[in-house]
Amino acid sequence: MNRDLRIPGIIRGPEIHVTVNGRKITAFQGETLLAALTAAGMKTLGIGQSHDDTRGAVCGMGVCYQCLMTIDGQLDQRACMTVVHDGMTIETQGDLP
Amino acid sequence: MTLGIKCDTAIVGAGCAGVVAAHILADHGLDILVMDETPHTGGQSLRSLPWPQNPSIFTGLNRPGIRRLPGRIKTAPVPIMHRTQVIGIDGHLEILAEKNGKEIICITPQAVLLATGARETFVPFPGWTLPGVISTGAAQILMKGSGILPADNMVAAGLGPFLTAVSAEYLSNRGRLLSIADFGKMQGKLGMLTHGFHQFSKLLEGTRYLAKILGSKVPFHHQTMVLEATGTKELERVVLARVDNQGKIIAGTGKIYTTGCLAIGWGFAPNLELPLQAGCAILHDPELGGWVTAVNDAFESSIPGIFCAGEITGIAGASKSIIEGELAARGILEKLGREVDENRMAVLQRQRKHVLAFGAYFNRLHRVPDTVFCAIPDTVTICRCENITMGDIKTAVKKGYDTPALLKKALRCGMGFCQGRTCGPVINRILAAVTNRPAGDIPMLPVRMPVKPVSVRSFLQ
Amino acid sequence: MVSSWHADVVVIGAGIIGASVAWHLAKKKVDVLVLEKSDPCSGTSGACDGMVFLQSKKPGVHLALAMAGRNRFDTLEQELDADIALQCSGGIMAITSEAELTAVNWFVQEQNQAGLGVSLLDIRQARELAPCLSPNLPGATFCSLDARVNPIYLTLAFLEAAERCGTRVLSRTPVMGIGLKTDGIFVLDTPQKTIETRTIVNAAGVHAPKIGKMVGLDIPITPRRGQILVTGPMAPVLDQCLISAAYVAAKYDPAIAESGHMGISMEQTEAGNFLLGSTREFVGFDRSTTLTAVKHILAETTAIIPALQDASLMRTFAGLRPYTPDGLPILGRVPSLPGFIMAAGHEGDGIALSPVTGQLIAELITDGTTCINLTPFCLERFSNGAVS
Ligand SMILES: Cc1cc2nc3c(=O)[nH]c(=O)nc-3n(C[C@H](O)[C@H](O)[C@H](O)COP(=O)(O)OP(=O)(O)OC[C@H]3O[C@@H](n4cnc5c(N)ncnc54)[C@H](O)[C@@H]3O)c2cc1C
Ligand SMILES: Cc1cc2nc3c(=O)[nH]c(=O)nc-3n(C[C@H](O)[C@H](O)[C@H](O)COP(=O)(O)OP(=O)(O)OC[C@H]3O[C@@H](n4cnc5c(N)ncnc54)[C@H](O)[C@@H]3O)c2cc1C
Numbered sequence: 001m002n003r004d005l006r007i008p009g010i011i012r013g014p015e016i017h018v019t020v021n022g023r024k025i026t027a028f029q030g031e032t033l034l035a036a037l038t039a040a041g042m043k044t045l046g047i048g049q050s051h052d053d054t055r056g057a058v059c060g061m062g063v064c065y066q067c068l069m070t071i072d073g074q075l076d077q078r079a080c081m082t083v084v085h086d087g088m089t090i091e092t093q094g095d096l097p
Numbered sequence: 098m099t100l101g102i103k104c105d106t107a108i109v110g111a112g113c114a115g116v117v118a119a120h121i122l123a124d125h126g127l128d129i130l131v132m133d134e135t136p137h138t139g140g141q142s143l144r145s146l147p148w149p150q151n152p153s154i155f156t157g158l159n160r161p162g163i164r165r166l167p168g169r170i171k172t173a174p175v176p177i178m179h180r181t182q183v184i185g186i187d188g189h190l191e192i193l194a195e196k197n198g199k200e201i202i203c204i205t206p207q208a209v210l211l212a213t214g215a216r217e218t219f220v221p222f223p224g225w226t227l228p229g230v231i232s233t234g235a236a237q238i239l240m241k242g243s244g245i246l247p248a249d250n251m252v253a254a255g256l257g258p259f260l261t262a263v264s265a266e267y268l269s270n271r272g273r274l275l276s277i278a279d280f281g282k283m284q285g286k287l288g289m290l291t292h293g294f295h296q297f298s299k300l301l302e303g304t305r306y307l308a309k310i311l312g313s314k315v316p317f318h319h320q321t322m323v324l325e326a327t328g329t330k331e332l333e334r335v336v337l338a339r340v341d342n343q344g345k346i347i348a349g350t351g352k353i354y355t356t357g358c359l360a361i362g363w364g365f366a367p368n369l370e371l372p373l374q375a376g377c378a379i380l381h382d383p384e385l386g387g388w389v390t391a392v393n394d395a396f397e398s399s400i401p402g403i404f405c406a407g408e409i410t411g412i413a414g415a416s417k418s419i420i421e422g423e424l425a426a427r428g429i430l431e432k433l434g435r436e437v438d439e440n441r442m443a444v445l446q447r448q449r450k451h452v453l454a455f456g457a458y459f460n461r462l463h464r465v466p467d468t469v470f471c472a473i474p475d476t477v478t479i480c481r482c483e484n485i486t487m488g489d490i491k492t493a494v495k496k497g498y499d500t501p502a503l504l505k506k507a508l509r510c511g512m513g514f515c516q517g518r519t520c521g522p523v524i525n526r527i528l529a530a531v532t533n534r535p536a537g538d539i540p541m542l543p544v545r546m547p548v549k550p551v552s553v554r555s556f557l558q
Numbered sequence: 559m560v561s562s563w564h565a566d567v568v569v570i571g572a573g574i575i576g577a578s579v580a581w582h583l584a585k586k587k588v589d590v591l592v593l594e595k596s597d598p599c600s601g602t603s604g605a606c607d608g609m610v611f612l613q614s615k616k617p618g619v620h621l622a623l624a625m626a627g628r629n630r631f632d633t634l635e636q637e638l639d640a641d642i643a644l645q646c647s648g649g650i651m652a653i654t655s656e657a658e659l660t661a662v663n664w665f666v667q668e669q670n671q672a673g674l675g676v677s678l679l680d681i682r683q684a685r686e687l688a689p690c691l692s693p694n695l696p697g698a699t700f701c702s703l704d705a706r707v708n709p710i711y712l713t714l715a716f717l718e719a720a721e722r723c724g725t726r727v728l729s730r731t732p733v734m735g736i737g738l739k740t741d742g743i744f745v746l747d748t749p750q751k752t753i754e755t756r757t758i759v760n761a762a763g764v765h766a767p768k769i770g771k772m773v774g775l776d777i778p779i780t781p782r783r784g785q786i787l788v789t790g791p792m793a794p795v796l797d798q799c800l801i802s803a804a805y806v807a808a809k810y811d812p813a814i815a816e817s818g819h820m821g822i823s824m825e826q827t828e829a830g831n832f833l834l835g836s837t838r839e840f841v842g843f844d845r846s847t848t849l850t851a852v853k854h855i856l857a858e859t860t861a862i863i864p865a866l867q868d869a870s871l872m873r874t875f876a877g878l879r880p881y882t883p884d885g886l887p888i889l890g891r892v893p894s895l896p897g898f899i900m901a902a903g904h905e906g907d908g909i910a911l912s913p914v915t916g917q918l919i920a921e922l923i924t925d926g927t928t929c930i931n932l933t934p935f936c937l938e939r940f941s942n943g944a945v946s
Binding site for chain 2: 597598599600604710714718727729789790791829831846847848849852853856857860866867868869870871872873874875
């Protein structure tokens with residue numbers, strides 16, 4: 001269940017850390033925030049407009065805007081289009097049910 | 098102050114089409130600027146890991162013309178402005194873009210090439226808004242762009258060759274694929290042989306994917322689609338069911354898979370927002386994949402000075418984008434008074450004809466029938482941003498709101514953050530299907546600047 | 559084949575005015591046919607704000623009409639049996655400079671004398687009402703009667719209610735020409751049908767002059783573009799509708815008019831999006847939006863509500879206000895052409911004035927008299943040289 005989703009045999013950038021809702025997760029410089037969140041097993045990234053359903057990334061390429069998060073204080077950023085940097089702070093928007 | 102930049106040609110999109118055009122124009126001494134909203138060069142097909150120490154593994158790069166491209170991208174002498182999203186073009190070819198999510202820049206070129214590529218389309222089903230339901234493209238991007246599996250195990254479903262390609266890639270990376278549900282028929286794949294005479298390399302590629310999948314013993318179901326996805330907060334189960342020859346679900350054929358990830362993809366739709374915003378004429382042709390930008394032989398759109406190439410003039414894959422990138426570049430050179438090599442143009446036009454013929458066959462084969470859109474249950478969310486359901490849409494259509502613009506007014510569908518990118522192509526097909534009109538009778542939603550949301554702060558700089 | 563139809567009243571234009579007229583007539587069992595050249599609500603009524611703003615109106619006929627109009631909103635949702643997103647939480651006029659404050663002082667006194675309760679607040683009091691306001695503002699005014707609706711929902715609700723009472727609405731049916739037979743019957747040309755009627759209501763908004771021309775009338779309505787910006791959905795912070803005092807204050811202090819500050823408006827919709835508006839430009843029928851306007855509107859609105867800096871700009875659109883030289887709508891019969899009735903030219907008030915306009919025109923047609931004297935709104939006021 002807890003298998004590492006990072007494909008073995010790939011030379012990655014330096015290991016860094018980002019903080020999601022106060023929880024520290026590992027990431028590698030160069031990868032997108034969506035990739036880092038996926039590797040950390042985090043699928044629920046937000047809520048729907050009616051506030052009673054959960055949402056996660058869909059398109060992964062900047063089209064669907066379902067992965068909007070507050071990144072380094074800036075509202076409504078797409079996790080899939082954001083490249084991580086060390087010390088990045090990320091918050092989910094709205095109260096996840 | 099808004100930064101102003103002048104150049105000979107501005108290119109929007111650093112995918113195959115944009116990069117090829119950039120090289121040719123740069124070779125002719127033109128001052129060009131390429132913009133792309135992503136941090137990488139290469140667009141959807143030439144996506145690679147951000148860490149250059151790794152060998153490039155591209156999907157389908159054994160095709161002629163493509164093989165040399167990654168090298169050319171790496172040695173590109175042309176300036177590419179990444180993380181720059183173009184948000185509008187006005188009548189005097191003035192381009193507005195947001196750079197680094199921080200500032201608005203303004204570019205005034207003599208000619209513009211739009212090469213904005215395509216996105217995926219879907220057929221919505223119950224539960225498709227659950228976290229864990231992703232697109233086949235997202236699955237591929239995670240693997241190709243960040244070296245990460247989308248999930249430990251998953252089900253893949255949808256229609257078209259991309260489904261097969263992503264399934265094979267996932268297997269190659271040791272993902273545990275539980276099942277593939279292809280809406281198409283097995284015979285469709287065999288039919289490709291007769292149409293692929295000029296496209297030998299593509300066939301070879303398809304065969305390789307098939308071999309990978311068949312060798313893995315993963316259940317590969319044809320004429321099968323997702324009946325529903327369930328789970329309390331995230332995806333937990335997927336139910337697949339068989340469909341008959343009309344595409345209707347056959348009762349009692351449901352099969353349950355327990356998984357936290359479902360990758361779906363039903364083909365591609367061109368990113369027409371910029372051409373539409375700029376006022377370029379579009380045309381509808383199912384063989385080109387639906388609505389596309391209309392261009393002349395020089396790839397100039399109805400707006401003088403705005404050229405279009407790649408998926409936005411018709412869905413047919415990377416080879417067509419590469420050919421058109423070069424053709425459009427030569428069209429621009431001609432427009433700017435440079436000499437062009439007529440022989441080379443003729444060769445390219447011939448090549449294009451062949452890829453178009455193959456593309457037409459593919460698009461016909463992978464056209465989702467109207468019955469499928471009619472059969473979407475009333476409770477299914479269509480517009481994910483505004484939570485508008487199929488039932489809402491059907492009720493509104495009965496009241497006479499029978500165009501995308503009217504539906505947007507009555508229901509707000511398409512008013513959310515994605516600006517109708519996800520639901521737009523679906524709603525056009527639903528409207529055609531439930532009102533029994535040809536898809537070409539349903540206009541596209543009008544588009545205005547900014548074609549993508551921009552941070553307010555950028556305008557305050 | 560072109561076939562002929564008949565209707566007691568033909569309303570030209572399915573914007574908010576035509577829709578309201580149709581419903582008010584249909585309620586009175588009048589046989590109405592609405593002709594719309596494209597789709598309902600595709601004109602100005604589909605590209606505007608939805609403010610029912612009283613405190614900014616000039617005392618006199620304008621304010622009187624607006625107040626009569628405002629009263630109608632209290633029961634409208636019930637009468638129409640539809641959700642029109644009516645929000646009656648009052649309106650704020652944000653004062654952005656000391657010069658404006660002086661001018662607004664005068665203005666508030668005049669409004670109160672005219673019978674409209676408007677209070678002048680210091681910034682602390684204003685922020686108690688709307689904490690999102692910038693603490694740097696000198697103050698604000700508040701009027702509890704100001705309200706807002708979703709103009710699109712209201713237009714469609716008028717039309718749907720009219721259709722339930724038997725009104726026929728023909729979309730994608732432009733009126734291309736109008737003939738007049740000797741017996742006083744108008745013959746309207748459309749690509750699909752020829753329509754005969756004794757009564758025409760010209761509710762074609764900015765296109766009303768074109769309809770006028772078909773019957774030899776000169777109607778002084780010109781398009782005045784307003785650009786509006788839409789932000790992404792945000793947590794609810796603003797209940798009231800809000801305008802800046804610059805526009806009103808400019809009428810009292812010419813220096814303000816020259817300062818370049820334009821009147822801006824802001825409202826937060828039920829979905830959380832902000833509508834930020836709007837420009838006032840004479841650029842013909844051009845409905846495009848411009849970078850200059852976007853920057854200008856964002857600079858002014860973020861100075862009033864700083865939290866907007868965190869928002870995303872999601873969309874822009876522009877509508878064409880049907881502007882008249884004196885800022886009042888053109889309503890009522892045209893003496894030279896009995897049977898031809900004007901209901902257009904509401905400039906920036908068409909949403910607020912839609913219920914009362916529909917009511918008055920319906921009274922005029924069915925009773926021959928109206929509860930508000932229409933003389934100040936007649937078309938002849940322009941030909942008499944009364945207005946420059
Ligand atoms: C998710 C996905 C995955 C795909 N994977 C493959 C594959 O593996 N192999 C394959 O052969 N084909 C693949 N395709 C098909 C692909 O469309 C074509 O092969 C080829 O990439 C098309 O080239 P293009 O230049 O027309 O567009 P693209 O390669 O899509 O390039 C368009 C570029 O424009 C940029 N862009 C778009 N709008 C803006 C804007 N407003 N501002 C700035 N930049 C903008 C995009 O970021 C993108 O980089 C894929 C398509 C999709 C949608
Ligand atoms: C930016 C902006 C903000 C505004 N904000 C507010 C506000 O907050 N509050 C407020 O009260 N008002 C506001 N307004 C003003 C309000 O929107 C207008 O006064 C109102 O919408 C006018 O309605 P209408 O029905 O007269 O015109 P329209 O809505 O334009 O309707 C006219 C209709 O006639 C049709 N037509 C034209 N020619 C023909 C023909 N030949 N045959 C058939 N049909 C035809 C058109 O297609 C159109 O649908 C605003 C306007 C703008 C532009």
